[in-house]
Amino acid sequence: MDMKRVKDYIYWLYYQYLLITCSYVLEPWERSMFHTITVTVFAMVVYTAYVFVPIHVRLAFEFFSQIFGGHPESTV
């Protein structure tokens, strides 16, 4: 029973995605093209976030702690 409910819920989410981005009305070849492009762009965004976000967060943290924390690190 649980598997069926989970599968129904995932199907409902997919249906909502189709409706919101209007791929519900596209023909099948258009739909596969649209899915390919979307998945590619999304994958690139995730990869960029994975590579760059921790470094940016660490630098930003150091910058702000330099202003608020103290001056001993002023030669950095």
Place this chain on the structure above:
Amino acid sequence: INHIVHNGGLYKRPFNEAFEETPMLVAVLTYVGYGVLTLFGYLRDFMRQWKIEKCQNATEREEQKDFVPLYQDFENFYNRNLYMRIRDSWNRPICSVPGAKVDMMERVSHDYNWTFTYTGRVIKDIINMGSYNYLGFAQNAGTCQEAAAKVLSQYGAGVCSTRQEMGNLDKHEELEKLVARFLGVESAMAYGMGFATNSMNIPALVGKGCLILSDELNHASLVLGARLSGATIRIFKHNNMQSLEKLLKDAIVHGQPRTRRPWKKILILVEGIYSMEGSIVRLPEVIALKKKYKSYLYLDEAHSIGALGPTGRGVVEYFGLNPEDVDVMMGTFTKSFGAAGGYIGGKKELIDYLRTYSHSAVYATSMSPPVVEQIITSMKCIMGEDGTTVGKARVQQLAENTRYFRRRLKEMGFIIYGNEDSPVVPLMLYMPAKIGAFGREMLKRNIGVVVVGFPATPIIESRARFCLSAAHTKEMLDT
């Protein structure tokens, strides 16, 4: 924005009207959806241009390719790319009387809605939420139908003449007296077509040198009649009395544009219920303004006659006002009475003038006798003169259906526009894919609705419009 107005004595009952704002996320996503479709539309057009794909819609002939292009504007682009994909929700052929339930012929399309083929099956008993059948008189059984059949065998189906020459039957005279009594005015006149009533009579009433103030969302027939008349047209915001008052003040203070002479006539055009929004006009305020600034009022009760008011006399009775205050009361017989045609009611001198000067009276064929008989019978039924209480029961049933339906839809969380008491219920779907999906899903569940998209409504506000009827029972509404 919720307007709950207890306007110090002018309104005898609370006037609840709500037009919710579009949520920001929904608006953004709608634009995203349209953007995706536009991109794909350009891609398909490119392929059609370079002959990679077969072009199936209308284009110019080879010899005409050097002329001014005919099919390049936005409307045709939209038509080709968006409308064709979801076209199967419109123009569905029905094959029974459009009452509370209707039969529909099934059709499929193998090449994405460019052509349709009938499978030959008939889908039976679809709950009909699309016809303007407010009091349920669209039946093929019952007293109205028997009377109409008798008149058909007596008078025949065609009149073959205009009203002025040989087409004035005694049935027409009887109908006009009955309509005048129903509305509470001195005299009335009936025409064969509701659209033609508006567009042909406004030019007879106003001309050059007059001013027409019309609402933003007036129907095409009113707009056409106003433009044909040659008067100056100014538009006020929908149901907005401050805008109307400002326009009236400006008009009276400044007069005609170049010569500064006073206007010959000022005519205010409003509708009783606006069919796309479901809102009701603020009639007490309009009448107060009209009396203060001495102008004339033309009220188009196409959807509200028979549907509002405790005995179904329309929006004037709903607000408890005097029908003599409205100068020209116009309405149609198509919506609540189950027939076809329109009427105009007012003072006797006005109607006598219209009998000779209106284009529709002089040139258009008069109404067909069985249709006239259907109207007479249904109107008598509403007024209660045929001895039963069926009419009053229907009016009350419609009011109950309206309130119940609106309350339940709001509880389910949809955005509904319009006044609480109007039997036209627009349910907002904003995104273009939802238009097609909603129509198809409803058909799978055996409910027939009308979905409306771009040309009739603003581009991000597409909606599904339910028209309630007294013939719908509670079980039908619950599905």
